[in-house]
Amino acid sequence: MTDPSDRKDQLEVLWLDPLAPETPLDQWQDLADNSVDPNPFFTPEFLQPFLQAFPAATVRLLVIRAKSSQDWRMAAPIGRRRAGLAVPIKTTWTSYFAPLGTPLLRDAGGPDDVAAFVQAGAGSANLMAMPFLPCKSRVASLAAEITGWESRWAEKLSRAGHSFGDLGEIQYKTAMSGKRRKEMRRQLRRLEDHGPIRISHLTGEEAIEGFEEFLKLEAEGWKGRAGTALSSNPETALFSRNVIKNRSLNNGVRIDQLWAGDTLIASLILFIEGAHVFSWKIAFNETFARMSPGAQIAAISMKQNLQSPGILEADSLAVPGHTMIEPLWRGRVDIGTLVLSKGPLGSSLASLTAVDLKLERSLRSKAKAMKAVFG
Structure with a gap:
């Protein structure tokens, strides 16, 4: 005390x-x-x-x-x-x-x-x-x-994340086992009809250019139509560009991309802070929705996270119960509102x-x- x-x-x-x-x-x-x-x-x-x-x-x-x-x-x-x-x-x-x-x-x-x-x-x-x-x-x-002082949890929630080391590998293998692995491989083969599959993990100055590609991809999807894409208004466009620029200077951001030929299929922005990874924003090409582009990039990012030395935990930052990320990122991040009085x-x-x-x-x-x- x-x-x-x-x-x-x-x-x-x-x-x-x-x-x-x-x-x-x-x-x-x-x-x-x-x-x-x-x-x-x-x-x-x-x-x-x-x-x-x-x-x-x-x-x-x-x-x-x-x-x-x-x-x-x-x-x-x-x-x-x-x-x-x-x-x-x-x-x-x-x-x-x-x-x-x-x-x-x-x-x-x-x-x-x-x-x-x-x-x-x-x-x-x-x-x-x-x-x-x-x-x-x-x-x-x-x-x-x-x-x-009295402390109480006014609410508790649980969102997707994943561990590292042996436990992280187990979570990945469990998520990608059996029917799901076979189906996602089949979907990747269908994507190859549109060009060779290419995976990029952008850091440093490359992430700044990769973010512009992300903004374009996001604006072409449902968020763009709803007016909620980062580039939909000047304030969020300015803010997000400056954040990516700032963090890229210290290698604090990684942008994972899935390409089929010259077409960007999906992109995921992750913040690297200390020994932790936080997935911030995701966008995908809705033309290829039947190939599960969101799930594909989430699985690709998890695999890359597990191969990154010094990382201990990943937080999806997704809303609890997110139907795309939770079946893939099998760990849990328990969060809540702590009230002190x-x-x-x-x-x-x-x-x-x-x-x-x-x-x-x-x-x-x-x-x-x-x-x-x-x-």
Whole structure:
């Protein structure tokens, strides 16, 4: 157990504007590079392009810093939003483009750092939430140890991912065994009718060019028709291009491609952060839908991940129950919304938050079911 007041003379709290010129990007990036729980979306490479493209987003960077060394111990963007349908609450920042809310915690960080972070983040309401937080993360574990604070999982979900080493190989062989392997090989042979099969894994500057090919492919599909492709509006186009450019400079992005001759069949964008892989965006040529291009590129990427040295875990970032990725990436990534509260008022608000989230998810599921029935 720990109380942040025990180290108030050793730690200090900073609230920074992520876009301000005086915000020390080198210290921010150093923390991201040495975080025990990697999160590509809380790095300056990602967060700054997002906030530049969407200035309406009210986000402040909460930093816990050691007074003596000035080293950043813990940091995350914080915003105020509704947890579900009604209850306003301070949260670590997540979005449709960034479904991971794990704060950056230095690999040598401990419970005192997390305690100071939660106390500052919660503010006078004594209430904050961390959505899309991996349940097995070190931050989640340490948050449960803070003296005087109650932690509860307002919701828990499980999405596709995969392991590495022997377990990862078993998952891959299980997913690609028997009928599925035979069918996917047959589909690849049909693709060969349109030209020789070619697989590319683009990193560095090649990824920048590969991303332009991705944007074109995505815009030609249903997302383009619906206006939700990254290139459909100037803001998302600018933001995503800058993110890929930033990350490519540090080999933090890989773009996997499946070609048949000169035709791009499918493309998957992955972020590499520390020993973790996060699949960010996927696009495929709908003309070849009967050849399962999405499943083909997901299987290709998993195989490449397993062959990459130093990688320990992959997170699909996909919605739970995704029909394409879950049969292939057989591992599970358990995530949830962790709500932290203190005192009677904070506890009451935390209970309301849990009910609010449950109601929102129930209504969303019903709406999805009705759409499936009525179209």
